[in-house]
Amino acid sequence: MVAPERVRLLNDSSPRSGAAYVLYWAQTSRRLDSNHGLACAVERADSLGLPVLVYEGLTRDRPFANPRFDSFILGGARDNAARAAQLGFGYVFSDQRGALYRMAEDAALLVTDDYPGYLVREHNARLPARLGIPYYVVDSSCIVPMACFTKQEYAAYTIRPKINRLLPVHLRPLETAVPTIRWAGPLPVVDASPESGGGRVAAMKRLREFLAHDLARYAQDSREPTQRATSRLSPYLHFGHISSLEVALAVREHSPEFQEQLIIRRELAFNFARHGPNPRTLAALPNWARQTLAKHDADPRDYSYSHQQFERAATHDVLWNATQKELLRDGVIHGYYRMYWGKKIIEWSPSHQEALDVMLDLNDRYALDGRDPNTYANILWCFGLHDRPWTERPVFGMVRYMNLAGMRRKTEVDAYVKEMQ
């Protein structure tokens, strides 16, 4: 049974009698396996003697929509349609407005994902009152359910012991849910180009490659971007093509360093998205960071660039330009250089709020894994969130600073710059 901490009922409607199915709406956990939301839908459907219809949508006019993200989602839809047919689910993929309302008309109840961000938060606030059927949300994003933490955590050191205490309960495989009543209606074909890059098949392949070639050297090489030793799973995690639970079980105990990122840092970000203030202003920062940044906001800058100059990778700094080129070309930046990318935007923007605006816009617009709880927690980390005060200096105040000389000392800057040319 799906743990009750994962499930919330957001309205008091009664199940529709004479309904044809239970509807599962995959908003962010876009997968059929390792999905607590779908498992919950199967439990409800079995008790009502109904099949399950899985619906996955693509809103073409959403903020930051672009072909790169659409193609990633379509790759997932192709895999999901095939897997749904295998397991006995109905499956619909649609980019039509109103599709959800039409499908809800024949549904006994709806189950969807609990997710503290981008679009999903607004949908889950608006739709329960409108659909006229029970509206359940289920947390399948985090290993330890978000509901286990009732307030905003201050930093990794405050959430870490709490997560570690609860991991033995929640770090357990979730069997693929199979509905008792198989879907008997027509099965759709999703026409998506095989080279889209996204999807369940590609995610599992990436995980297998990571386990075979990179996990053992993660602790040593994950901070050297040219080594390509990290998992590169963040886009698949973002679109829900793979669950962090599956990844954590697959790497189990082999790399505490990797688990620190995948579990502690990631779930700290979800905690911030769920309980923290609006991440789009500096008011979201802890007091010490707000105060020190306010004191240094008017400091003279050695360089000052516009949004457009940043976007075009047109600064004086070869490493920074290379990171921005990686973002434009591949939709990712290696995690270590991503910190440098953020810190330099702070250093070279006319004000701190303008720096935050530029970072949010560029990351959400171009990063495959953008628009994610990790996006906002990490961008604000560059301004001091979840961090501690360091030595005071111009522009940054006591917020941690990074420089090119340090990057050259610790990483192969020239080799990376050459790769990005």
Ligand SMILES: Cc1cc2nc3c(=O)[nH]c(=O)nc-3n(C[C@H](O)[C@H](O)[C@H](O)COP(=O)(O)OP(=O)(O)OC[C@H]3O[C@@H](n4cnc5c(N)ncnc54)[C@H](O)[C@@H]3O)c2cc1C
């Ligand atoms: C300015 C800035 C912006 C960022 N924006 C995003 C973003 O939009 N989306 C995103 O997923 N991550 C973001 N990160 C965090 C991190 O850089 C990426 O998660 C990581 O680089 C993804 O590559 P990977 O999958 O190879 O990571 P790995 O090193 O293989 O880590 C495995 C997984 O752990 C999680 N993880 C790793 N680092 C962090 C971290 N610092 N905080 C929280 N979770 C982490 C991710 O889910 C990642 O896929 C950002 C970091 C910075 C400094």
